[in-house]
Amino acid sequence: MTLVSKSRITAIGTYVPEKILTNEDFEKMVETSDEWIVQRTGIQKRHITADHEFTSHLCIKAVEKLRDTYNKTLDDVDLILVATTTPDYSFPSVACRIQEHFGMASTGAIDLNATCAGFSYALHLANGLITSGLHRKVLVVAGETMSKITDYSDRSTCILFGDGAGAVLVEHDDTEPGGFEAVVMGTQGDGGISVYRSGLSETMNGQPLEGRGRIVQNGQEVFKWAVRTVTAGIEELLEQADLSREEIDWFIPHSANLRMIESICEKANIPLGKTLQSVQLMGNTSSASIPLALQAGIDAGQLKTGDRLLLYGFGSGLTHAGLIVRWGVPAI
Incomplete structure (x- = not known):
């Protein structure tokens, strides 16, 4: 039984911070080595936010890249779904920060937390809402600043995580087969x-x-x-x-x-x-890892x-x- 679908992914944009943390950097921080990290994880480097950068900043830059690359309008987006486990604040949501930045006047804004499965969950929800007829254009964003919740004295976990964001546009589409x-x-x-x-x-x-x-x-x-x-x-x-x-x-x-x-x-x-x-060059970016890939x-x-x-x-x-x-x- 195939899934009923009347939606399709029509655009994508991603962003990672400029600062890079290499395996050699970790050799100065904890008892580890480039060889040990690569052998066990395959990770070579990861991008890390500056002190003043937070998840909403990464997400906004990813959405800007989507808009500019594919010449998409955002005024008619009727729902923003953000998958994140590292929001700037407990509330307001990252989705609300995105809505404010782009001035989308008539849109819902929701954050969801399914951790590293968040992007997949958000895509499923977007398709369901569009296919049901409740929405026509959903902006799905996944963004994480994992560096801000990582214990850099714990060598078993600190080597894994990086920061980044990805955004896709899911739009109504009756073309068969569905997306x-x-x-x-x-x-x-x-x-x-x-x-x-x-x-x-x-x-x-x-x-x-x-x-x-x-x-x-x-x-x-x-x-x-x-x-x-x-x-x-x-x-x-x-x-x-x-x-x-x-x-x-x-x-x-x-x-x-x-x-x-x-x-x-x-x-x-x-x-x-x-x-x-995306893990080799960006580390584990949680919900953002699939759009980055x-x-x-x-x-x-x-x-x-x-x-x-x-x-x-x-x-x-x-x-x-x-x-x-x-x-x-x-x-x-």
């Missing part, structure tokens, strides 16, 4: 203790939390869960859409760790050469209009969401 072909999502809430950032509550399931507002992660548990869950989710997506692996042009998973991506590809029998990722595919001349993509986000919660979509962005 969205299949979706799968799920949650394993009892795994929340494996990766978290404490907030108002300092306990979870009766256990005291660590980190004092910084990321805390049991990397091995998250790795095992992600490989198992995403592999099964890929099978479900292909079955739902009645597609073979060969009919997928590109696999774009959340870029958490290159070794994790390699393991997922091996278990799911997907060639690594058909995979787009899409942009990297465009820049390399790999991603073409009409390509069939399998997107898969997964992260803290534990939560995951996968989509099969037809790429509708025109070549520039």
